Amino acid sequence: MHLLKIQKILVLDDDKIQHLLFRKKLGFMFPEVVLFFKTTPSEAIDFLQENKVDLIFLDLNLPEMSGWDLVELLKKNSIESRLILVTGSVSTEDNERVKNDGFIHAIYEKPISESDLQEILGD
Secondary structure (H helix, E strand, C coil): CCHHHCCEEEEECCCHHHHHHHHHHHHHHCCCCEEEEECCHHHHHHHHHHCCCCEEEEECCCCCCCHHHHHHHHHHCCCCCEEEEEECCCCHHHHHHHHCCCCEEEEEECCCCHHHHHHHHCC
């Protein structure tokens, strides 16, 4: 994935500290990227019905529903954004699910590092 293709990113995480970390790291590394932040799945779904983004960073532990349930909902709604899962602790089961699900691009442990972001967005 090359940065030139990534212009708009949605970060869905109920932890506002994660929003701050994404804003600081991405703002410094890729200042041309437009960031959107949501804290609940319903906010994200409403936003995505009206707006297109190139990439979604999705926390697995969310209020209202799990990140896995939201993945299924995004599939049903034909959301075509690249999807990156983030979680406090990546389990073997999570890794297997990601490998077997062509809709999800990758999974990373929080907090996401600058090297992870470079891998995801760099060229």
